[in-house]
Amino acid sequence: MRAATLLLALLLAALPFPLLAGQTGTASTVLGVSVEPDSLYAGERVICTVRVRHPEGTLVSLELPDSTALEPFYPVGQKHSSSMLSRGLAEERFELELAVFGSGSQRLPAFALLFRDTRGRMLERQEYRPAVSVFVRTLTPSGMLELRPLKPPVDPDFPFPLLTALLLAVFGMAGVVLLALFIIKRKVRLFAETVDPAQEARRKLGKLHNRLSSGLPPAECYAELSAVMREYLERHYHIRALEAVTQEIERDLRKLGVSSFDAIMNLLRQADLVKFADSRPSAEETRNSTRQAEEIVSSGRSGSH
Amino acid sequence: MQHAAGLEELGREIRDASRFLDLAEEQISSRIIGQKEVVHRVFIALLAGGHILLEGVPGLAKTLIVRTFAAAMNLQFQRIQFTPDMLPADLVGTMVYNPKDMEFYARQGPLFANVILADEINRSPAKVQSALLEAMQEKQVTIGSSTFPLPEPFMVLATQNPIEHEGTYLLPEAQIDRFMMKVIVGYPSYDEELGIMQLAAASGTIPEVRPVVDAGDIAAARRLVDRIYVDPRVQRYIVDLVVATRNPAAHGLASLASMIEYGASPRASIFLLLAAKAHAFLQHRAYITPEDVKAIAYETLRHRIIPGYEAEADNIRTDDFIREILQHIEVP
Numbered sequence: 362m363r364a365a366t367l368l369l370a371l372l373l374a375a376l377p378f379p380l381l382a383g384q385t386g387t388a389s390t391v392l393g394v395s396v397e398p399d400s401l402y403a404g405e406r407v408i409c410t411v412r413v414r415h416p417e418g419t420l421v422s423l424e425l426p427d428s429t430a431l432e433p434f435y436p437v438g439q440k441h442s443s444s445m446l447s448r449g450l451a452e453e454r455f456e457l458e459l460a461v462f463g464s465g466s467q468r469l470p471a472f473a474l475l476f477r478d479t480r481g482r483m484l485e486r487q488e489y490r491p492a493v494s495v496f497v498r499t500l501t502p503s504g505m506l507e508l509r510p511l512k513p514p515v516d517p518d519f520p521f522p523l524l525t526a527l528l529l530a531v532f533g534m535a536g537v538v539l540l541a542l543f544i545i546k547r548k549v550r551l552f553a554e555t556v557d558p559a560q561e562a563r564r565k566l567g568k569l570h571n572r573l574s575s576g577l578p579p580a581e582c583y584a585e586l587s588a589v590m591r592e593y594l595e596r597h598y599h600i601r602a603l604e605a606v607t608q609e610i611e612r613d614l615r616k617l618g619v620s621s622f623d624a625i626m627n628l629l630r631q632a633d634l635v636k637f638a639d640s641r642p643s644a645e646e647t648r649n650s651t652r653q654a655e656e657i658v659s660s661g662r663s664g665s666h
Numbered sequence: 667m668q669h670a671a672g673l674e675e676l677g678r679e680i681r682d683a684s685r686f687l688d689l690a691e692e693q694i695s696s697r698i699i700g701q702k703e704v705v706h707r708v709f710i711a712l713l714a715g716g717h718i719l720l721e722g723v724p725g726l727a728k729t730l731i732v733r734t735f736a737a738a739m740n741l742q743f744q745r746i747q748f749t750p751d752m753l754p755a756d757l758v759g760t761m762v763y764n765p766k767d768m769e770f771y772a773r774q775g776p777l778f779a780n781v782i783l784a785d786e787i788n789r790s791p792a793k794v795q796s797a798l799l800e801a802m803q804e805k806q807v808t809i810g811s812s813t814f815p816l817p818e819p820f821m822v823l824a825t826q827n828p829i830e831h832e833g834t835y836l837l838p839e840a841q842i843d844r845f846m847m848k849v850i851v852g853y854p855s856y857d858e859e860l861g862i863m864q865l866a867a868a869s870g871t872i873p874e875v876r877p878v879v880d881a882g883d884i885a886a887a888r889r890l891v892d893r894i895y896v897d898p899r900v901q902r903y904i905v906d907l908v909v910a911t912r913n914p915a916a917h918g919l920a921s922l923a924s925m926i927e928y929g930a931s932p933r934a935s936i937f938l939l940l941a942a943k944a945h946a947f948l949q950h951r952a953y954i955t956p957e958d959v960k961a962i963a964y965e966t967l968r969h970r971i972i973p974g975y976e977a978e979a980d981n982i983r984t985d986d987f988i989r990e991i992l993q994h995i996e997v998p
Contacts, residue, residue, distance in 0.1 A: 584998075601993065603996050603997070604992070604993055604994060604995060604996055604997055605997060606955065606956045606957040606960055606997055607955070607957065608957050609957075609960075633955055636897060636899055636998060637895075637897045637899065637900055637953050637954065637955045637956075637998075638673055638895065638897075638952070638953040639673060639895060639897065639953070640673075
């Protein structure tokens with residue numbers, strides 16, 4: 362009985378090891394390998410996270426191959442943390458910081474997970490080749506192996522050439538419009554100049570004559586007569602007459618040596634008397650003045666100055 | 667042509683009454699060579715009841731012009747040299763105690779004269795300037811509790827030196843506005859200077875000036891000036907000119923809009939009209955024309971337009987604005 366009990370005890374004592382060993386081999390699971398970011402420039406770094414679930418009491422470590430096998434990845438740093446999930450089950454989390462070179466899609470390198478017991482004896486070694494890739498964009502030759510500092514991607518350049526072209530187009534258009542305006546204005550001015558000031562004045566004086574016959578008050582007629590004469594003098598003799606007082610016109614005409622100087626001044630002074638001194642000319646006087654103005658204009662038309 | 671009732675008669679009266687001005691001009695020119703424009707402006711101010719601010723460098727006979735004018739016009743003249751330590755009482759007078767009667771009596775100051783030469787008005791502080799300008803406006807002064815009317819005609823000719831600003835008190839715009847005209851006294855021409863030199867060297871003393879008129883004639887002339895006919899067209903022309911200084915853009919002078927800080931006040935329209943009437947009187951006319959307005963536009967407007975920063979930076983003067991406006995506003 363005692364021997365049977367001892368045997369049973371020995372059996373029970375020996376039982377857990379193969380069971381645990383078998384359990385370790387089957388219960389340790391790589392839950393996942395993730396990488397972030399999945400796209401980067403050559404020389405930048407990715408964080409590769411490996412999560413492993415295993416029975417409590419087992420020590421797990423991650424072993425990377427040598428640097429030649431790792432290429433184009435270069436280990437920069439590693440973090441390890443573990444947590445208890447439930448009784449008898451734990452989870453290990455390995456964070457590998459890897460610098461990446463080369464170009465195009467690069468598959469993560471293979472690594473090994475080593476399981477040891479609490480006394481450091483190797484229980485199991487699992488090789489793992491994750492099916493995760495990162496895409497390496499290259500700004501430099503793919504053979505570049507120098508680490509570059511982390512920096513945000515550069516914003517695309519302001520399209521200065523486009524803006525310059527746009528501005529040139531706008532200025533060009535504006536130039537064309539201004540040129541068109543200048544040409545139109547010049548044509549209008551040339552056309553206005555071709556209209557003979559004497560002819561224009563005679564037309565206006567004729568109309569004034571008709572209006573006087575149809576009852577235009579003589580005082581108003583004189584005011585208009587003065588305006589017509591001033592406009593004529595300004596355009597014909599190229600002097601400032603519309604904004605000038607009679608004395609200024611007198612001075613300018615005297616300088617030019619106009620032949621009908623006396624008649625012009627007489628007419629303007631008469632108009633001044635009517636406009637500013639409340640003089641009241643008769644209709645006959647007004648008609649005479651209009652006729653006189655027509656004579657001045659006709660004599661000036663023959664170009665005597 | 668039938669002329670307006672009364673205007674021909676008024677014209678005759680003006681020709682008769684304005685003769686004294688020709689005589690006065692003769693008298694003045696016996697002592698003053700050149701500066702005829704200044705003398706005309708002084709006549710205009712006398713006839714229109716205005717005051718003048720004379721601006722010019724020292725030695726241009728400003729004081730002599732005014733003294734000679736007063737002598738020719740038979741008017742009481744008083745020269746007051748403005749200084750920084752002056753008090754208003756030095757101008758208007760003060761109450762003085764008489765121990766004999768044991769009473770205070772008002773002792774009138776030098777302001778009680780017909781023609782006052784306020785020499786270097788900008789050398790005295792604002793309170794003295796204000797006292798003078800108040801007298802100019804009200805034509806009376808108050809000493810103690812008594813108010814005394816100033817003699818008629820009462821005319822102030824103030825001088826200021828444009829180049830020396832050390833120790834001066836700039837006249838505020840509101841006070842400058844009370845002067846009818848600001849006359850710039852310029853240098854004489856070459857020939858005039860030659861004449862001045864010969865006159866001064868030959869006699870060594872100032873030639874005697876004979877009075878040619880009395881206060882009654884001046885008052886009569888002023889009444890005639892009041893009767894001078896002003897056509898509504900000319901009135902509108904005056905207002906057009908003054909309004910153009912305030913709102914140049916509205917009158918087609920957009921280039922001046924940023925140059926002028928403040929335009930002329932309504933007082934400018936009033937003085938422009940009064941001065942134009944006096945100018946017509948000097949021309950022996952019973953009506954005013956735009957020529958009269960243009961003739962005195964610079965003197966009447968130049969101290970009422972405040973140039974902006976841009977104009978000052980470009981060294982553009984108010985006379986340039988006035989020239990631009992006169993050349994742009996259509997004459998009736």
